[in-house]
Structures are given as C-alpha cells and as structure tokens.
Amino acid sequence: GQNIDQPTEMTATEGAIVQINCTYQTSGFNGLFWYQQHAGEAPTFLSYNVLDGLEEKGRFSSFLSRSKGYSYLLLKELQMKDSASYLCAVSSNQAGTALIFGKGTTLSVSS
Amino acid sequence: DAGVTQSPTHLIKTRGQQVTLRCSPKSGHDTVSWYQQALGQGPQFIFQYYEEEERQRGNFPDRFSGHQFPNYSSELNVNALLLGDSALYLCASSLGLAGINTGELFFGEGSRLTVL
Numbered sequence: 001g002q003n004i005d006q007p008t009e010m011t012a013t014e015g016a017i018v019q020i021n022c023t024y025q026t027s028g029f030n031g032l033f034w035y036q037q038h039a040g041e042a043p044t045f046l047s048y049n050v051l052d053g054l055e056e057k058g059r060f061s062s063f064l065s066r067s068k069g070y071s072y073l074l075l076k077e078l079q080m081k082d083s084a085s086y087l088c089a090v091s092s093n094q095a096g097t098a099l100i101f102g103k104g105t106t107l108s109v110s111s
Numbered sequence: 112d113a114g115v116t117q118s119p120t121h122l123i124k125t126r127g128q129q130v131t132l133r134c135s136p137k138s139g140h141d142t143v144s145w146y147q148q149a150l151g152q153g154p155q156f157i158f159q160y161y162e163e164e165e166r167q168r169g170n171f172p173d174r175f176s177g178h179q180f181p182n183y184s185s186e187l188n189v190n191a192l193l194l195g196d197s198a199l200y201l202c203a204s205s206l207g208l209a210g211i212n213t214g215e216l217f218f219g220e221g222s223r224l225t226v227l
Contacts, residue, residue: 004153033216042115042201042218043154087153096167097208098144099216101153 002026002095004102006088011108012078020073020086020105028093034062034073035087037104043087046073075107083109115140115204115219123225124192132187132222136204140217143185145177146201148221154201160185161208189224197226 003025012018024032031050035043049055049064049071061074075082085104092100116135124130136143142161146154156169160179179185183204189196199221206215 035218040223042220045217089153095156097142097159098156098167098169099154101146101155103151103153 002090002092002100004088004090004100006086006102006105008103009106009108011110014078014080014109014111016078017074017076018078018107020075020088020107022071022073022088022102024069024071024088024090024102026069026090026092026094026100029066030091030093032062032064032071033087033089033091033099034060034071035089037085037087039084046086078109080109080111083107115202115217117200117202117219117222119222120220121223121225123227125227126192126194128192128226129188129190130192130224132189132200132202132224133184134187134202134204134219135184136202137217140204140206140215141183142205142207143179143183144203144205144216145185145187146203146218147171148199148201150198157187159208166208192226194226197224199223 006022034046037043047062054063059076064071085106087104088102089099118133144159145157148154158168163179174190176188201221202219
C-alpha cells in the first residue's frame with residue numbers, strides 16, 4: 001500500500017528556521033508536493049520535487065531523496081503568518097492521477 | 112486569471128438528503144479532481160474528470176457521483192447523506208491527466224458541508 005508520515009504538530013518562534021519532515025512508501029513514484037493550508041482555507045501549492053535534491057523558493061525550500069523515501073520542507077525567517085498546516089503529498093503510478101496526502105503538520109509560530 | 116472557484120462555500124444538510132457542489136477550473140485547465148478533507152486530516156481523492164468522463168476513482172461509495180460539462184466545469188453529487196460526510200470538499204484543476212506530474216494542481220477554496 002501507500003503510506004505518508006509527517007509529524008502532527010510543531011512549534012517555533014518568529015525569525016527561526018523549522019524543518020518539517022515527510023516519509024513516504026509507494027511504488028512508481030512520480031513526484032512530491034508540499035502545500036500550505038491555513039485554517040478553513042484551501043491548500044496552496046508551495047513546491048514540487050521530482051528529482052533528488054534541494055529546490056529553493058524564497059524563504060521556503062524543499063528537499064527530496066527518492067532512495068530514502070524522504071522529503072523535508074524548510075521554512076526560514078519564520079513569520080506569524082506561517083502558522084498553518086503543511087501537507088505532504090505524493091504522486092505515483094500506483095495512485096494513478098490522484099495525489100495521496102499525509103495528515104498534515106500543524107505549525108504554530110509564536111512571537 | 113481566474114483561479115479555481117467553488118460553490119457554495121458553506122452548506123448544511125440533514126441525513127438522507129442530497130447535495131450538489133460545483134467547481135470551475137482555473138483558466139486554461141481541463142481536468143478536475145475532487146477531494147474530501149475531514150477535520151484534522153489530509154485531503155482524500157474522490158474522483159477525477161477529463162473530457163467529460165470519470166477517469167479515476169478513489170475509495171468512495173457510489174453515493175458519490177460527478178459530472179463534467181463541455182466548459183470543463185464539474186459537479187459533485189452526494190446522495191443519502193450520512194453524518195460522516197461532513198467535511199471540506201475541495202476541487203483541484205490541472206491541465207490534462209498528467210498535469211499533476213508537472214506540478215500543476217491548484218485547489219479551490221472548498222465547500223464546507225455539515226450534515227446534521
């Protein structure tokens with residue numbers, strides 16, 4: 001089957017750096033997505049990794065290791081508005097054209 | 112450039128009733144996927160429509176059905192509502208069936224359904 005694991009909750013302070021990990025098990029891996037979802041709102045696309053390595057986009061970076069079934073989302077210079085749920089999702093041949101989501105990591109940023 | 116739009120944003124139904132949710136994809140997209148997100152959970156794939164046909168279906172009962180129109184907009188219908196159907200229903204659009212493999216999958220704001 002398919003499985004995606006990420007921590008349920010994380011806390012951090014403004015200006016800090018936080019790393020949210022995601023591990024996955026699937027066959028026919030096609031790519032890994034990170035989405036940000038504020039409470040009561042739709043998921044917003046953050047990043048997409050299909051090859052190993054680090055993709056940097058402003059304050060956010062995402063890393064992928066396909067051999068380890070592992071990804072992380074790195075958030076730098078945290079701001080209060082970064083308080084949200086961060087969803088890791090995998091695209092795979094096993095799932096066809098569906099995305100399989102983890103349960104999300106709720107990040108709370110305090111001052 | 113219009114993003115993904117969904118309606119209604121909120122609705123309340125009672126058990127046994129039927130509901131129809133609507134979605135217009137992002138401009139230039141022709142494929143619509145529907146997801147159900149229960150409180151505290153990640154979205155779960157319901158089904159996907161392309162060229163007015165259901166192309167893939169997740170693990171949802173036949174009470175969940177859908178339709179895609181020639182203008183690419185889509186509807187999700189749920190019959191015989193159960194309390195457990197209470198959730199945020201998300202529509203996501205992409206270009207072609209393989210669109211998500213290019214990273215192009217965008218979500219609407221969702222329709223929050225409460226079943227009493």
